[in-house]
Amino acid sequence: MPSFLLFPDCFFALKVWNAQQAGAAAVLVADDVEEALITMDTPEEDTISAKYIENITIPSALIEKSFGETLKKSFKKGEMVNVNLDWREAVPHPDDRVEYELWTTSNDECGVKCEMLMGFMKEFKGAAQILEKGGYTQFTPHYITWYCPQAFTVSKQCKSQCINHGRYCAPDPEQDFSRGYDGKDVVVENLRQLCVFKVANETRKPWVWWDYVTDFQIRCPMKDKKYNKDCADGVIKSLGLDLKKIEKCMGDPEADDDNPVLKEEQEAQIGKGSRGDVTILPTLVVNNHQYRGKLEKGAVLKAICSGFEETTEPGVCLSDEIETNECLDNNGGCWQDKASNVSACKDTFRGRVCECPLVNGVQFRGDGYSLCKRLLIISLDPESLKFERVVITSLGTDGLFKQAFSFLSANGPGKCKINNGGCWHETRHGQTFTSCVDHDDTCKCPPGFKGDGVNSCEDIDECKERTACQCSDCNCKNTWGSYECTCNGDLLYIKDHDTCISKAAAQAKSTWAAVWLSLLGLAMIASGGYLFYKYRIRQYMDSEIRAIMAQYMPLDSQTEVPNHSSDDRA
Template identity: 55%
Template sequence: MMMRSVVLMLVWWFLCGICLGKFLVEKNILKVTSPESLKGKNECAIGNFGIPRYGGTMAGTVVYPRDNSDACKAIKKVKEIMEKKPGGLPIFLLVDRGECNFTMKAWNSQNAGAAAILVVDYKTEPLITMDQPDEASENDDYIDKITIPSVLISKSLGEKMKKALSDEEIVSVVLDWTDALPNPDERVEYEFWMSSDTTCGPKCDSQMNFLKDFKGSAQILEKTGYTSFTPHYITLYCSGSKTSNPCATQCINKGRYCAPDTVDEYLGAEVVLENLRQACIFRVTNESGKPWLWWDYVTDFTRRCSMQEGKFSKACAGQVIDSLGMAKDKIEKCMGDPNVDEENPILQAEQGSQIGKGPRGDITMLPTLLINGVQYRGKLDRVAVLKAICAGFRETTEPSICLRADMETNECLDKNGGCWEDKANNITACRDTFRGRVCECPVVQGVQFLGDGYTECKPSKSSRCRINNGGCWHESRDGKSYSACPEDGSEGCKCPPGFKMNAENSCEDVDECEQKLACQCPECKCNDTWGGYECSCSQGLLYIKDQDTCISRKSVTKSNAGLVWLLVLGLAALVAGGYLLYKYRIRRYMDSEIRGIMAQYMPLDGHAEPLIHSSGDI
């Protein structure tokens, strides 16, 4: 018992040392929209219970219950408080800090019908994080039932709100969490700090339930590449000497990595070893490309190797590892020897990660969830955490799991979200996202619609006829199809040849026979068809459409035969002429060559004999 007290003192010293160091209060924005004298933005601290609306906003009217200002007793129904108040906004209860714990205030406010609770600090100081009680009591089962968001506001802002309400002014505010979580890219990185000790009270119960309930969602997100998850484990350092170690049973590696003994009398060293085992399981499964298997192990281990049932042991852990087909030898190699007087690289890295880097802050509470480097505040509930993770995606890049019915309300279902729509063709510019709707002209069947998304969306000209024929008339009969949508992409509708526009902006067939537009020769017989006509001739005559006339089939035959003979004779004449021309050119070429050769050996006509010169020498 003495040993446990020493360790608990060490834990208290360790955590308080961090609290005085880099513990960060996670904040959101409270915008006062009325009265005019209070308008503006104010920071408020997010409570570590209930369900904050990460990525969203809430508007409400503030009410201050003067007869129960600290909300430590049951509050009369909000509907009764607001009977004489105008407007239909949700009610945010303004309550004073003190007299009872924060969670009790939130629970009473929720039971009264409030949509959120604003706790006014009782002194001028930097904002703090409202947390649930450290020690559990038999009446604390209500904490997990708190669903309304809670924030702590400064004393000065709270006093101004009270003054305005006492003057019977309407105080309206908007709680804004849109910037509480960053969303730098299309993947969310999140971490979960925990311990294998499951006997520490409500927070351990919350941790176990969360791991079990969130497993499915986590594995879906991880397998599809939308998230990157990393588990972490807090360990403490015992500063005892080698000869006198006050926490020997709580530590491994000669006091370097420690944990308190558990309520069920398990040694702290056993907790540290299981923490190390789980960290190594994650490392080994991650190296194999299947990091989501970690969730299978921790949920199975919690169920099969419960501390409460006295089954928490290395042997039970081995059975779980074997049942999941994990590489036990690699896991044991990763864990190393817990008895050596040297650092364990895995636990050393965990201790280093506890210290905050950049804006993150140190890890001081268990369990702690970090999303994109920001500590999550609120209830460890599957839907609440999933909403927070979804808020870590850029708008319109969130996975489909973020848009399920239990995650958010589809704003496109209410008056189409105020966006453009074509009801006749079931086309809309309203697209639902986790944070709300966006009005963007859609792409339908590969055709991009263009416009502002609110009042107009039109298919691009080059392909508008591909979507419902550009809104123009079209019809098919007997294997024939006609459309009034111009194929050149021009605006409007134009009936094709053989049709005319009627009063209903549809195209109707033109009767070419009745209007005497074709087939007018004496021997012609006209028959109207849909979109055209057919013309025939009496007495066995043949109709020539281009000339709109009927001629004898025999004359056509004779004419065709004469034409063939004419073509044959013409071709023969052409070949003969070509041959004579060829012979003529060959003859001229040979004559030219002979004359050139003869000119080299005898004078040509008209030239004198060549002179013979003599020198006179003998």
């Protein structure tokens, strides 16, 4: 049975600390007025909370006054009350991407809060970049600014703490106007960090913002007197960002005019929908709801992961650091076929779900708890396709005889027509590649791809791996499954030799080739004419010689001519 501890005149953090010291497992702080919930924090806590705030280990939450009164009445009646403090049910999850924003500051000399914020930024950077690079989240940094009343814009305090003639201000870092850095220095660096994000986002690398802010904290701290433009420019250059674009984005801090970037920030501070106004630093907003937990990597990651629809959360949300795999214990109570190691249990951030799986392109059907089955019906010409193995698997735990036919190893002309032969295939931009070959028992990635051919084939970047288009004048562009190679200037790419040559030289080469071919043709014609002429002359001379010789002696081809003597003539 919970007990109530009343601490009406102390700060929120001290209330929780005192309750923890008294043995409480959790703390619910009921508001004393009916209003929208706020974050349990106040600026005045810094000096007195430094000793105990880091040692608070129990969960705590602020609840509305009406809900607190309802709980008190239930306790007085002796009713059983079950309160579950769980971010997984508190954050809305409308789609498969989480939008979150962090309201922060570049000031590193504001005491415990700044130290806590700087530590969180360094610790959370890795997880934030993984989520952003994978397209799982859309992160936006924000910075709170105040404005100086019109009547005081010419005062010494406003001039030292504000830019753009009192429009955008920040508190003095040391709370001392006579020494150290001024509030306007903080505003300028906040503006620079906003512009770093905008420029990085334009290059589709918004996660570079995390690199900048953490590197700036390390290389340009106020305590070392390096909190200035020169140090910031060095960090920007080291990250390969366009310094001129960032400076253009920042504008002129001395101008008597609105700064578009900071004006947008001031407008964003006003509460919209269920988010509420942003009034303190730091403030984290997840899916347009203010996060009210501890600013620590594990806790914040849980809040962000709770913003995903169930079964759509990325792997980082299921890491051992923040989550346990409920499918490891008795398969989560879901259906399982141990023989084939197929299970309906799917681990999610909110727990496990029992859903019949999709295995090798075959969808199992059933309730996921006691039964999952598959039925594959195929009509084939037995001569065009042969199956080497047929497995009959008994499925289901309800006592009924369930069967499914799984044709595991097929080859022949029709192999690739059935579920692509169990091999990888993918279509992009109207172009399809497959690793299936009808007359081959294995799956082989096609040219231009690499992988096992079964689960995946990844595009080979011929340009990066230096397997093509590597001549000095070549410009290589990788495409899916191939590459495109062009040459600088008036050059022509010769793919067979992987080189660039002058188009004029190629044309001259073609011209000389045509000349040589013409000469060769004329030579052949001349040779043929000569041989024909020689043959005809010889034939004519042979006939003449034979005619002359025939007058004096018979030839083999002639009959003997009788010789008439003078006696005969008498």
